[in-house]
Amino acid sequence: SVSASLEPLQPIFPRPASATSPPPEPPALASLISHLKLQPHIEGGYFAETDRDTLRIPNPFLAASTPATATTSKSIAALRGDPDFDPEQENATRSASTSIFYLLTPGTPLGAWHRNRGRTVHTLHWGKGRYVIIHADEVGKDGKARVETFVVGKDVLNGERLQWIVEGGKFKSSFLLPDDGEGETSGGLLISETVIPGFEYSDHDFLRGEKLKELVTPEQAKELGWMLRN
Ligand code: GUN
Incomplete structure (x- = not known):
């Protein structure tokens, strides 16, 4: 029938995984x-x-982080539009556990x-x-x-x-x-x-x-x- 053919078989815009209902x-x-x-x-x-x-303890992984990571966190800071946000400071420590x-x-x-x-x-x-x-x-x-x-x-x-x-x-x-x-x-x-x-x-x-x-x-x-x- 005509009305049946108007029903999409699949959602037209698939929902991202995060939006799908839990199983x-x-x-x-x-x-x-x-x-x-x-x-x-x-x-x-x-x-x-x-x-x-x-x-908070000193971040033991700092030596392992690459320049690419630093660039990414800098652009995140820019996106936040927060002039006081210093990614290097933020990354300087970790919760102890x-x-x-x-x-x-x-x-x-x-x-x-x-x-x-x-x-x-x-x-x-x-x-x-x-x-x-x-x-x-x-x-x-x-x-x-x-x-x-x-x-x-x-x-x-x-x-x-x-x-x-x-x-x-x-x-x-x-x-x-x-x-x-x-x-x-x-x-x-x-x-x-x-x-x-x-x-x-x-x-x-x-x-x-x-x-x-x-x-x-x-x-x-x-x-x-x-x-x-x-
Ligand atoms: N947030 C997302 N994943 C995790 C995880 O594995 N551990 C903790 N503590 N927080 C999370």
């Missing part, structure tokens, strides 16, 4: 997300910052490939998941980085981890696993993460497909590519 979750997880005031994380999953140390809750769910079961400059201490609350780490700073004779994977969960007698540390500069991804024989994921995977020094977006970046191919073998790139952020 449906099992009721218990929906309640948890609202009770803990969790927000969608850009890596996938949900998070809430639970602590930010008021102690920050902590978050981080939750993977059936609706958003993947924490996509990324790295932080700070080291991160992870602690399990409940659920089960697989972590994959690319040790970008440990390159073998073949020029490829060491890849490590482990399961986090409460079955410590079978090698699952309750606590795990990811040093700064390593690429990390994680995904939700069923935590019983019946494929049950509806409790999600809830952990705490403490980043030292504290988290800043300027210390965070996503792994891109081209970089993944440089870091690992073609077989590994094929196996790990699904965990890249789209």
Whole structure:
């Protein structure tokens, strides 16, 4: 019919990812997300910052920041139109530490490939998941980085981890696993993460497909590519 043909099959202006409604979750997880005031994380999953140390320490990564970064923060200052804003001052210190809750769910079961400059201490609350780490700073004779994977969960007698540390500069991804024989994921995977020094977006970046191919073998790139952020 004519009226049916006027209905677009697809939205004419696709909405940006940030504007899409969060996926449906099992009721218990929906309640948890609202009770803990969790927000969608850009890596996938949900998070809430639970602590930010008021102690400021000298930024230990300053030596690592490139001139390009400085230029970018200068133009951000210009965009802010704030003559007193000094990006070098702003970047001079970090919070001593920050902590978050981080939750993977059936609706958003993947924490996509990324790295932080700070080291991160992870602690399990409940659920089960697989972590994959690319040790970008440990390159073998073949020029490829060491890849490590482990399961986090409460079955410590079978090698699952309750606590795990990811040093700064390593690429990390994680995904939700069923935590019983019946494929049950509806409790999600809830952990705490403490980043030292504290988290800043300027210390965070996503792994891109081209970089993944440089870091690992073609077989590994094929196996790990699904965990890249789209
Ligand atoms: N804001 C966005 N992502 C994060 C994160 O991973 N940790 C903290 N503390 N804040 C964030």
